[in-house]
Amino acid sequence: MMESLAYDPELIAARLAGADRRLLLIGESGIGKSTLATALAGFFDRAGHACLCISADPGSPAFGVPGAVCLGRWRDGGWQLLALEALCTLDAGRFRLPLVSAVRRLAATLPPGMVLVDAPGIVRGVAGAELLTGLVEAGAIDTVLVLCRHAERLAVANELATIGCEVVFVQPAAQARLPRKAQRARQRTRLWDEYLHAAQARAIPAPWTLLTGTPPPPAALHDWQGRQIALLKAGRTLAMGEILEVRPDALQLRIADVQEAPDQFLVRDAYRNEQGRLATFKPTGALGLRAMPPDVAPWPGPEKGAGPRPVVRIGDATAVLVNGVFGDPLLHLRLHNRRRSLLFDLGEGGRLPARLAHQVTDVFISHAHIDHICGFLWLLRSRIGVATPCRLFGPPGLADRIASLINGIHWDRIGEGGPRFEVTELHEDRLLGYGLQAGRIGRVEFEARLAPDGLLLADADCQVRAVTLAHAGIPVLAYGLELPAKLTIIKERLLAARLTAGPWLGELKKRPSAGDRQAMIMLPDGSQASAGSLADELIQVTPARKLAYATDLSDTAANREKLAGLARGAQIFFCEAAFLAADRQYAELSGHLTTSACGEIARAAGVEQLAPFHFSRRYEARPEQVYDEVKTAVPGIRVPANV
Numbered sequence: 001m002m003e004s005l006a007y008d009p010e011l012i013a014a015r016l017a018g019a020d021r022r023l024l025l026i027g028e029s030g031i032g033k034s035t036l037a038t039a040l041a042g043f044f045d046r047a048g049h050a051c052l053c054i055s056a057d058p059g060s061p062a063f064g065v066p067g068a069v070c071l072g073r074w075r076d077g078g079w080q081l082l083a084l085e086a087l088c089t090l091d092a093g094r095f096r097l098p099l100v101s102a103v104r105r106l107a108a109t110l111p112p113g114m115v116l117v118d119a120p121g122i123v124r125g126v127a128g129a130e131l132l133t134g135l136v137e138a139g140a141i142d143t144v145l146v147l148c149r150h151a152e153r154l155a156v157a158n159e160l161a162t163i164g165c166e167v168v169f170v171q172p173a174a175q176a177r178l179p180r181k182a183q184r185a186r187q188r189t190r191l192w193d194e195y196l197h198a199a200q201a202r203a204i205p206a207p208w209t210l211l212t213g214t215p216p217p218p219a220a221l222h223d224w225q226g227r228q229i230a231l232l233k234a235g236r237t238l239a240m241g242e243i244l245e246v247r248p249d250a251l252q253l254r255i256a257d258v259q260e261a262p263d264q265f266l267v268r269d270a271y272r273n274e275q276g277r278l279a280t281f282k283p284t285g286a287l288g289l290r291a292m293p294p295d296v297a298p299w300p301g302p303e304k305g306a307g308p309r310p311v312v313r314i315g316d317a318t319a320v321l322v323n324g325v326f327g328d329p330l331l332h333l334r335l336h337n338r339r340r341s342l343l344f345d346l347g348e349g350g351r352l353p354a355r356l357a358h359q360v361t362d363v364f365i366s367h368a369h370i371d372h373i374c375g376f377l378w379l380l381r382s383r384i385g386v387a388t389p390c391r392l393f394g395p396p397g398l399a400d401r402i403a404s405l406i407n408g409i410h411w412d413r414i415g416e417g418g419p420r421f422e423v424t425e426l427h428e429d430r431l432l433g434y435g436l437q438a439g440r441i442g443r444v445e446f447e448a449r450l451a452p453d454g455l456l457l458a459d460a461d462c463q464v465r466a467v468t469l470a471h472a473g474i475p476v477l478a479y480g481l482e483l484p485a486k487l488t489i490i491k492e493r494l495l496a497a498r499l500t501a502g503p504w505l506g507e508l509k510k511r512p513s514a515g516d517r518q519a520m521i522m523l524p525d526g527s528q529a530s531a532g533s534l535a536d537e538l539i540q541v542t543p544a545r546k547l548a549y550a551t552d553l554s555d556t557a558a559n560r561e562k563l564a565g566l567a568r569g570a571q572i573f574f575c576e577a578a579f580l581a582a583d584r585q586y587a588e589l590s591g592h593l594t595t596s597a598c599g600e601i602a603r604a605a606g607v608e609q610l611a612p613f614h615f616s617r618r619y620e621a622r623p624e625q626v627y628d629e630v631k632t633a634v635p636g637i638r639v640p641a642n643v
Contacts, residue, residue, distance in 0.1 A: 024144045029121030055118050203251070204250060349378030418440065487509045
């Protein structure tokens with residue numbers, strides 16, 4: 001039986017009221033299912049019918065805990081959480097079988113009465129069909145309320161006709177709208193923070209043998225940080241929390257105290273991201289070329305043999321190997337929040353738009369072989385008319401070579417507006433600097449300065465260090481870039497504390513960073529609180545992020561030691577892997593690394609991701625063979641690639 005009703009919660013409640021009803025609300029996201037469930041519960045309650053609700057949308061729950069299926073009772077004008085079944089995911093479509101099983105377990109415990117089941121907003125494809133039929137069976141549903149604007153277009157119409165339930169179509173409210181992605185993220189994060197309000201930091205022995213779900217590999221330590229985790233006993237959820245830190249022998253959790261010993265630990269893909277929001281974890285490895293942010297995507301270019309083009313996200317920056325693993329070395333690092341770009345090496349630059357060159361502030365050149373410096377002419381031409389100088393860093397002799405490239409061009413029409421460059425050479429522990437400008441003869445020599453631990457650059461955005469390595473008979477530089485720790489005000493907690501934004505938040509960020517947690521911060525209402533207590537409550541700290549870059553180096557013990565030290569703990573390590581292990585003789589003759597040497601250095605440095613590149617052209621038809629050898633050498637380390 002099917003009928004259609006206008007959106008009038010009071011009339012719908014009167015039509016459906018009964019002593020024993022189980023109602024399933026379905027419809028696409030943003031159609032108003034949770035709003036209608038809340039309105040119906042109020043009318044049922046006033047009519048003397050106690051009402052329970054199973055919130056089965058882990059990504060956008062109306063109440064309870066995101067990442068779980070929750071059971072609530074309507075009382076005093078709101079939902080009171082009674083029980084939950086942890087899923088540790090926000091993705092109802094991917095993990096629909098665990099979701100249906102959780103609904104079944106909760107529904108089986110309920111006495112006769114009025115029960116609402118608020119379904120996820122998935123009504124298309126296999127996932128929509130399976131969720132509908134699965135939830136009807138698991139919840140012992142007798143009536144399905146379908147919120148939709150056009151019943152004839154409903155993708156699960158066939159399933160509705162055959163499930164054996166009463167089906168009632170309801171026109172959604174005119175104001176029903178799909179909330180913005182950021183709004184949904186804030187709402188679910190608020191609920192998660194409310195649930196964790198009384199939780200404490202606790203250490204438990206690393207439960208590697210008791211883990212269930214889809215946990216990351218134990219060696220991928222960074223992938224564990226912020227993950228939702230549930231402690232289970234005989235399939236029952238004891239508590240949910242989040243992972244603060246992973247050590248080989250223990251997990252540091254933020255979780256409530258539990259009186260029973262768990263026999264399982266559930267981990268899937270829900271986690272607190274770098275902005276402090278509860279989200280779905282996605283590995284920071286390769287992104288498809290179409291998924292690149294538009295301000296880093298290079299032009300395709302005429303060359304067909306560039307091979308995979310790795311793209312990685314690190315903090316608020318994106319790094320892309322512009323010419324692929326077979327092309328000239330050129331790594332573009334885009335600082336999105338600053339509209340600033342850094343380049344590592346200067347191979348062929350034709351794939352980069354000229355406008356981007358205006359925002360390149362620093363270029364870090366390993367050495368002056370043509371495939372590492374030929375792109376300077378692109379940079380030079382693209383910066384005509386740019387008043388600010390561009391800084392170039394490299395090994396001894398770089399200034400002479402840059403000057404020669406500039407002076408090889410006739411600048412009779414440039415006047416005083418020629419592009420300017422500041423070239424800095426690393427000489428052991430000293431930096432020698434020179435100012436060059438197109439159209440001007442000679443150079444300006446800057447005062448020499450020290451480079452403690454190879455420090456080349458330090459500003460509010462990043463720090464860059466270098467070590468000198470040997471490439472056959474010439475010196476080359478490898479680079480390590482560090483992005484500072486990021487402090488983010490969690491808006492949901494600010495609102496929950498009834499505090500308004502203002503200049504005091506800037507002071508709050510400064511004090512703990514300087515180690516002054518006892519400093520008193522004046523709040524908007526005139527009261528005061530310590531910087532430490534406010535920071536613990538309001539600030540999400542994203543740790544510093546590190547990128548390392550090295551290419552064209554001989555496989556020597558000294559090179560390995562220095563490079564492993566530079567790259568130690570890096571989130572992403574771009575390292576050459578020029579030759580397969582079987583072709584070691586070619587690597588030795590030309591002063592390059594093999595796949596095995598690349599992997600062994602990455603393992604010694606303890607990096608999270610390894611992006612091998614600068615493959616020999618002899619492997620153009622079989623790049624997967626190079627990747628396979630590298631992956632074999634680095635178990636537990638992600639190796640991003642993008643074709």
